[in-house]
Amino acid sequence: MGFYLEKKRLEKTIEVNKLRNIILVELIVKNKKRNECAINMAIWIKNAVTLSQKGQFVPTQMILDKGVIQSIAFGQALFASEEETSVDTIDAKGALMTPxxxxxxxxxxxxxxxxxxxxxxxxxxxxxxxxxxxxxxxxxxxxxxxxxxxxxxxxxxxxxxxxxxxxxxxxxxxxxxxxxxxxxxxxxxxxxxxxxxxxxxxxxxxxxxxxxxxxxxxxxxxxxxxxxxxxxxxxxxxxxxxxxxxxxxxxxxxxxxxxxxxxxxxxxxxxxxxxxxxxxxxxxxxxxxxxxxxxxxxxxxxxxxxxxxxxxxxxxxxxxxxxxxxxxxxxxxxxxxxxxxxxxxxxxxxxxxxxxxxxxxxxxxxxxxxxxxxxxxxxxxxxxxxxxxxxxxxxxxxxxxxxxxxxxxNTGVLEAGYPADITLFDLKTENSLLAKDFLSKATNTPFIGWKVKGTTVMTIVGGKVVYKRES
CATH class of the missing domain: 3.20.20.140 (Metal-dependent hydrolases)
Known part of the structure; x- marks a missing residue:
């Protein structure tokens, strides 16, 4: 089905979330048994939005574990509160989440x-x-x-x-x-x-x-x-x-x-x-x-x-x-x-x-x-x-x-079972493209100085955060 949400899937979200939460509870129990210094700690991304097939923003929560997307839910929280879980939490603060x-x-x-x-x-x-x-x-x-x-x-x-x-x-x-x-x-x-x-x-x-x-x-x-x-x-x-x-x-x-x-x-x-x-x-x-x-x-x-x-x-x-x-x-x-x-x-x-x-x-x-x-x-x-x-x-x-x-x-989609390769974008804040901010060795581009929105907040590869925007 790919990235965009089909109408039927969106309509059935509340029902299937009940089933998903059973799986997630099992995941939480397993996480609590893990050593606190475990490298592959699961990640809970909350307060993100994704796009529906009609281009509408949909509140989205996601669990990443062992390098893959374990579960994704739309329109409601996966957990009652952060304290009930042992997963690492990322608050997307309304950022757009894409593959x-x-x-x-x-x-x-x-x-x-x-x-x-x-x-x-x-x-x-x-x-x-x-x-x-x-x-x-x-x-x-x-x-x-x-x-x-x-x-x-x-x-x-x-x-x-x-x-x-x-x-x-x-x-x-x-x-x-x-x-x-x-x-x-x-x-x-x-x-x-x-x-x-x-x-x-x-x-x-x-x-x-x-x-x-x-x-x-x-x-x-x-x-x-x-x-x-x-x-x-x-x-x-x-x-x-x-x-x-x-x-x-x-x-x-x-x-x-x-x-x-x-x-x-x-x-x-x-x-x-x-x-x-x-x-x-x-x-x-x-x-x-x-x-x-x-x-x-x-x-x-x-x-x-x-x-x-x-x-x-x-x-x-x-x-x-x-x-x-x-x-x-x-x-x-x-x-x-x-x-x-x-x-x-x-x-x-x-x-x-x-x-x-x-x-x-x-x-x-x-x-x-x-x-x-x-x-x-x-x-x-x-x-x-x-x-x-x-x-x-x-x-x-x-x-x-x-x-x-x-x-x-085998990537490019937001679905359970696919690689946990995720990006979060800030669509609201305006910034200027400045050479001093580049991580590349080179700055040879005519776009230096252009004002833009849609800058990257975070990039996750295989469940690991590889880039995080400085506040």
Missing amino acids: GLIDVHVHLREPGYTDKETIKTGTMAAARGGFTTICAMPNVNPEPDTVEKMKAIQEKIRTDAQINVLQYAPITTGLKSDDLTDQQSLLDAGAFAFTNDGVGVQTAGTMYKAMLEAARNKTTIVAHTEDDSLLLGGVMHEGTRNKELGLPGILSITEASQIARDVLISEATGAHYHVCHVSTKESVRVIRDAKRAQIKVTAEVTPHHLLLSEEDIPSDTSIYKMNPPLRSKKDQEALILGLLDGTIDLIATDHAPHTKEEKKGGMKNSPFGITGSETAFSLLYTYLVEPGIVTLAQLVDWLTIKPATVFGL
Whole structure:
């Protein structure tokens, strides 16, 4: 059923709570018998609200224990009083409770580029943004394109990650468009899916072979779509603003043409093909047509492409330099419409940290990319939900159940028996996004100084509090 409450379930809440409380009493008795210093003490979250299917706020209480959601009740208290329990208590004080957010597109930069970010700092930043599961791109050094390299990065994740991290493997060795990696061996070593993010696969034959193998292995090809022959030295969108600034542009067809190629390859092979950071109206059209043809294609869009266009770039400044670039207003509108009609399945941040030194240059001399983990939900809530462009229910869906469904993850829902990955958001208090508050090593984002609501109050992963907002 997912995150949203069906009408029948809400109507029967009072009746089923009686049955749930029998289970909860048993849980309380067990908790009282535990040693006081037990690590896995159960947690009672009270005074939270969740969303009904109609988008209404519903008072909600929840018990977390042994890393999973043990019980959830709507509209009434689970216990008569806090003193009757031995569980740890979290008073949500009216905060919105959602499944932990899922980000399928993050750059953690480790190994190789730890001056930009590390697995530890990147996952701390994600936790501050309300994310409990993130998927790390493989354009690090060395790339995890062999079993040994994959095992090494998995071990680093196990020791340093503050939240759940799923690691991508490259489609090809060295992220070049030649030799395929050994998909089955990498999957056995813990790979999540396959992508050459940062560069497009330039050879159609290579992509065809990769998708054939992916279909056999029941895994996903995740594509950064970019035809290098059409780049022509561009550093920002080929539109109006680049001409005003005297900078070379990146054509929209650089992205859309490779998507068109790949959806046909997906159809021919039967592979699940997922498009990264869609940015143009042409790309949306190609994906929409592919879905109508029942091709196995899914897609994501970033917060910055939804909230900004080329018209927002004030000058030749690298803080607005990202790949794909900020496009036209018409492209921005097409992306929002694509989300609303289901052409685009989900939102992902493409969190891409860089050092201040690297970003000192202008558009021509600085790397592509901005950060996004710590700002995504609050920005989208403030500038899409509050103005009524999308609903809060839709936003939560695009950041939880949709990525979980697209990639077959056992998370993203608030139901008994599922992982206790939970986020609490404050929808009322307004704050400014300040660089000094970031937990990421990097602050390369054009959103510094923006006023937002919807900041993270608390993030819980596997029943453990991994982030708590300072009072």
